[in-house]
Amino acid sequence: MLTISDLVVRYPKANENALDRINVTINKGEFVCVLGKSGAGKSTFIRSINRLQQPTSGQILWNDVDITTLSEAKMRNVRSDIVMIFQHFNLIPRMTVFQNTLTGSFGRRSPYKNILGLFSEEEKERALKALQEVELEKHIDKRVEALSGGQKQRVGIARALLQDPKMLLGDEPVASLDPSTSRRIFEILKRIHEERELLSIINIHDVNLAKEFATRIIALRDGQLIFDGQPEEVDERMFADIYQ
Ligand SMILES: Nc1ncnc2c1ncn2[C@@H]1O[C@H](COP(=O)(O)OP(=O)(O)OP(=O)(O)O)[C@@H](O)[C@H]1O
């Protein structure tokens, strides 16, 4: 369970809070989509949860552990529960699909093994299975730079799966993809979410996709949480309110 209390983020020299006293509790099994126009605070919110962004004040409890005050060493344990999927994939273009996927196990290995690039048979087996889950097994030896956007994002998901996550965070994972590819990525994310009983939080601009896939929608405006409810509650009036 993720319990966020009075979360505030203020960037240096900013006049206003990027996140202004956010309170929300999210349970395992929930697939939450976060809506809000550009600058609303969506990325700041997601990045605070895995502490890519240090909160200014407030509390973020992940299974009763306050991650805002953990040492970097202890934060490493928490980060192994959490995976993040990015808009621009964050892959290594000249490496193959298989090699990129294998880098997902880096968090769990000793650094010297990473340098030597030694992967066990078990790790290779897991990478192959993850690539099957995202239906990319036919492309394992292709360089990532030769893939389409949707295929690249599927590599991003396969890499994330190698970490055996409990929480899935997405910062606009489909923002650079066309509508049908975006839908396909959401289908895959939702299937994985359900099979692995994850807690998922995904920023997204496409309200229709959010309404189709989310079990719960939250909306931010000027750093404040202005909506928290069921997808069907996001009607035209609410839409106008979020994007005004
Ligand atoms: N590194 C930073 N330094 C200073 N201000 C920042 C920084 N990152 C974001 N901000 C500001 O914080 C606010 C929230 O930004 P954030 O990136 O979280 O919004 P967003 O909802 O993700 O927007 P978008 O839809 O464009 O990605 C904005 O006013 C933004 O200008």
Ligand SMILES: [Mg+2]
């Ligand atoms: Mg953003």
